[in-house]
Amino acid sequence: MLKPLPPELQPGPATPPPLGLYIHIPWCVRKCPYCDFNSHETADDLLPEAAYLDALTADLESSLPDIWGRTIQTIFIGGGTPSLLSARAIDTLLSRLRALLRLGPDTEITLEANPGTADAGRFREFHAAGINRLSIGVQSFDDRLLLATGRIHDGREARRAVELAQAAGFQNINLDLMFALPGQDLRMAERDLRVAIAQQPEHISLYQLTIEPHTSFHHHQPNLPDDHLAWQMQLQGTQLLTAHGYGQYEVSAYARPGRRCRHNLNYWRFGDYLGIGAGAHSKLTDPATRSITRISRVRHPQRYLAAAGGADAIQSREHLEGGTIALEFMMNALRLTEGFERGLFPERTGLPMAGLERQMEKARERGLLERDGATIRATERGRRYLNDLLELFVPAC
Numbered sequence: 001m002l003k004p005l006p007p008e009l010q011p012g013p014a015t016p017p018p019l020g021l022y023i024h025i026p027w028c029v030r031k032c033p034y035c036d037f038n039s040h041e042t043a044d045d046l047l048p049e050a051a052y053l054d055a056l057t058a059d060l061e062s063s064l065p066d067i068w069g070r071t072i073q074t075i076f077i078g079g080g081t082p083s084l085l086s087a088r089a090i091d092t093l094l095s096r097l098r099a100l101l102r103l104g105p106d107t108e109i110t111l112e113a114n115p116g117t118a119d120a121g122r123f124r125e126f127h128a129a130g131i132n133r134l135s136i137g138v139q140s141f142d143d144r145l146l147l148a149t150g151r152i153h154d155g156r157e158a159r160r161a162v163e164l165a166q167a168a169g170f171q172n173i174n175l176d177l178m179f180a181l182p183g184q185d186l187r188m189a190e191r192d193l194r195v196a197i198a199q200q201p202e203h204i205s206l207y208q209l210t211i212e213p214h215t216s217f218h219h220h221q222p223n224l225p226d227d228h229l230a231w232q233m234q235l236q237g238t239q240l241l242t243a244h245g246y247g248q249y250e251v252s253a254y255a256r257p258g259r260r261c262r263h264n265l266n267y268w269r270f271g272d273y274l275g276i277g278a279g280a281h282s283k284l285t286d287p288a289t290r291s292i293t294r295i296s297r298v299r300h301p302q303r304y305l306a307a308a309g310g311a312d313a314i315q316s317r318e319h320l321e322g323g324t325i326a327l328e329f330m331m332n333a334l335r336l337t338e339g340f341e342r343g344l345f346p347e348r349t350g351l352p353m354a355g356l357e358r359q360m361e362k363a364r365e366r367g368l369l370e371r372d373g374a375t376i377r378a379t380e381r382g383r384r385y386l387n388d389l390l391e392l393f394v395p396a397c
Helices: 049-067 089-100 120-129 144-147 155-167 186-198 226-242 262-268 299-305 322-333 342-348 353-365 380-384 386-391
Strands: 019-025 071-079 103-112 132-141 173-178 203-208 247-250 253-255 272-276 281-284 291-297 314-319 369-370 375-378
Touching: 019 203, 019 262, 049 089, 049 272, 049 281, 071 262, 089 103, 089 120, 089 132, 103 262, 120 155, 132 155, 144 155, 144 342, 144 369, 155 173, 155 186, 155 386, 173 186, 173 226, 186 226, 203 226, 247 272, 247 322, 253 272, 253 299, 262 272, 262 322, 322 342, 342 353, 353 369, 380 386
Parallel strands: 019 071, 019 272, 071 103, 103 132, 132 173, 173 203
Antiparallel strands: 203 253, 247 253, 272 281, 281 291, 291 314, 369 375
16 A cells, blocks of 8 residues: 655645535435435425425525635536426525525536426526526436336437427536446447437536446346446447547546536536535635535435534534545546646645655556646546556555
8 A cells, every 4th residue: 555645745725726516406206226316206296395495595504604705606406306396496596596605707507407307398497597507317318228227208208308408598408328228239329329419419428327336226236238348338439429529528528619517627626615405515625724624414305404504414524634635636637538737736735746746657657647748637548447546546544
């Protein structure tokens, strides 16, 4: 194991990085067998909308001292299935955010939506309320694959959801698409991606299905493509998307020019984010104490509703140490295709880059990392074997 960073290499960013806001909506119509997110099944007419909006407001108000005076650059409403909320609830939520927070003049506001909960009127009202980016979780357009992965929509409904979003005025749409699905071959993966491209979204998130603990697929594992075939699917996807004008800027993210997801870029560049809602996580920098803190909320919606705004709503609070900060920075920044500028590391962590020279040299020797002037990035091999690359930066216990 590598030796831990010396004691003098402690965090201490002098200025806070950009700040985003994440809002978690923990309900969905049906739990997908591969999903390990904090989501709970319910019918949309049983959602405690008013109570949850009040809880989110109390949660945000109690967090204001942690972000006082800072501007929110991006907002991401995720889940679960946030599009289960009524347009009135979204409008109320955004109105309260504007009243309590300092928003940037061009704040990116993303809402996740499920094709199975899409309708024209709701999308128009979401857009009118101020949502300016829509992320639609289609996952596949193939009816057989959708059935195998437990989705509640079919391919026709997925295409229709994109049409409705575009007709509602959305000009910044992301489609989530998975590959390496049960029974999928290379030709099927190509056909699925071509259908996605034909919808002409501004952004496509193409990611491999992985089996996570505590999911239905973990207990009853389906027959998935092997690692070699999954890698061929990823390479094929990158080539096809590049040929159609989508630039890859992160392991699983592809965008048309000017349409990169700013909220996710802030994560990958080790920016700050405040998370509110059941199970939400925060990462916040305090220049006054030269510290970086991770905070998580209680996960179960009923517990969160009862505790929001008070101390009992916080499940954990951890002040990060130097070695952990360095590892977390690398876990995020090395996902970026273009890598990161050398000066970003001390700016966002407060640590000197010299403390990682030995680890980076080992990574270069193994063909996992490369430098181009002041830019540090993972090689193609490094992105394929990202876990092996990151293992080099794990501090010793």
